[in-house]
Amino acid sequence: MFSTLTSLMHFAETGPTVHIVPNELFTIHGIPITNSMLYAWISGTLIVLFLVIVARMMTVRPRRGVIQIVEALTEFIVGMLENSFRSRKKALQYAPYFVTIFFFVLLNNWLGLIPGIGEAVTYNSEPLLRPFTADLNGTLAVAVVTMVVVQHFAIKESGWKRHIRHYFAGSLVNPATWLFGLLEVFTEFTRVASLALRLFLNVVIGEIIIAVFAYLGHLAAPITSLPFVALELFVGALQAYIFVTLSAAYLAVATQHGHEYEAEDEALEATAASIKSVKSAK
Amino acid sequence: MFVAELTGSVTILGKGLMVGLGMIGPAIGIGLVGNAFINAVGRNPEAAKFLGQALVIIGIIELMALLVFATLFII
Numbered sequence: 001m002f003s004t005l006t007s008l009m010h011f012a013e014t015g016p017t018v019h020i021v022p023n024e025l026f027t028i029h030g031i032p033i034t035n036s037m038l039y040a041w042i043s044g045t046l047i048v049l050f051l052v053i054v055a056r057m058m059t060v061r062p063r064r065g066v067i068q069i070v071e072a073l074t075e076f077i078v079g080m081l082e083n084s085f086r087s088r089k090k091a092l093q094y095a096p097y098f099v100t101i102f103f104f105v106l107l108n109n110w111l112g113l114i115p116g117i118g119e120a121v122t123y124n125s126e127p128l129l130r131p132f133t134a135d136l137n138g139t140l141a142v143a144v145v146t147m148v149v150v151q152h153f154a155i156k157e158s159g160w161k162r163h164i165r166h167y168f169a170g171s172l173v174n175p176a177t178w179l180f181g182l183l184e185v186f187t188e189f190t191r192v193a194s195l196a197l198r199l200f201l202n203v204v205i206g207e208i209i210i211a212v213f214a215y216l217g218h219l220a221a222p223i224t225s226l227p228f229v230a231l232e233l234f235v236g237a238l239q240a241y242i243f244v245t246l247s248a249a250y251l252a253v254a255t256q257h258g259h260e261y262e263a264e265d266e267a268l269e270a271t272a273a274s275i276k277s278v279k280s281a282k
Numbered sequence: 283m284f285v286a287e288l289t290g291s292v293t294i295l296g297k298g299l300m301v302g303l304g305m306i307g308p309a310i311g312i313g314l315v316g317n318a319f320i321n322a323v324g325r326n327p328e329a330a331k332f333l334g335q336a337l338v339i340i341g342i343i344e345l346m347a348l349l350v351f352a353t354l355f356i357i
Contacts, residue, residue: 020355080334194345201348208355241334242341 016215017119018208022135033129036135043111043132051103061228070103077102077244084146084245084252094251097149102244108132109203109236111230133203136196143196146247147188156255166254188273191250195243204237206232297354304350311343 054070056131063069077099081091111117114133121128132138155163168181210228217224319336322329 018355020352145284194342198341201345201352205348205351238337238341242338245334245338246342267337 014210018211019119019127019130020204022130022137025123025126025128034135035123036132036138039112039117039129040108040135040138041133042129043108046111047104047107048202050107056162073102074099077232080241081248084248085255094153096249098244098248101146101247102240105133105199105243106237106240109240110233112203113232113236119211122195131203133199134207139200139203140192140196142199142243143192145245146195147192147250150247150251150254151188155253157255163254191246195246199239199243202235206235221248222223259278293357297357301350301354305347308343308347312340312348313337315343322339 022036024032024034025038026033051070054067055065057067058071062071074095078095080090080278081095082088085091085094110132112134117129117131119127133142158166167184168177170177170180206228210225210232213228214221214225315336319329319333322332
């Protein structure tokens, strides 16, 4: 029985080569350059060039083709922001960051699906190019930047004092307020991890599934892996949408509950002032 | 020799158990979300526009299943 299982395991080990972590290609003055960093520079340049060209070509009168698609997606994201902030003005105010991050994630996901990116082309027996979003460092960077920007917007919107107060919502003499407040602050850090992990795992597992089905297909690899490439096109777009929706929801939650406990704070301050005045009268 | 074979077999059994048991929760969760969405659309066809929100919640649950799947390649 054991030998059968071992032979099965041996079969599993000779399967397609998959990588969860990016591989180091070479070092520049001791700094390791991984394949995902290399492709991140290429795809970053391509995305910036593409969006700048599209922005230059945009006119008041709608034009056909790629420009129309970019316009429609921008309007879609602005509409989504309008839904979560419940105001067109706020949505337009925050749109530049969220639309940018949407196109960055979407185009990085899609650029990673071009044939030749991944295990196919090798350099020193390691894959030469790797999608930027299939690297946990990359998605973690995107998530950290997003959460820092969300905190910045929230503080700008409601001020330092009220922003910290919204974590510790409720009566300040109640110890449960402090407990749940600390839990809320901790939640902000888990949000960074969950945003990063969700994007990373979806992309990297898509890559693995495509690799597995290309391996199973052998000579017919293009036919067997094609449906999964199509699925990954959908998943890449969906993950970009989910990333933007969740970060917009975090910002909406952080800014909208800033007004509820104002009255209580004022009452507390008034009580403190009256105690002071009584003390001074004595 | 036998110990090495045993360790390999236990590893492959453990991987199978991990994927099989770990996918149960997310599968039930995604099923519940789909059930609630279809119910809502059945009662009120206007609710079909909330498909995006349903997909976002599915994305949140899917993370748990993907963690199991990724652990398969790490251990």
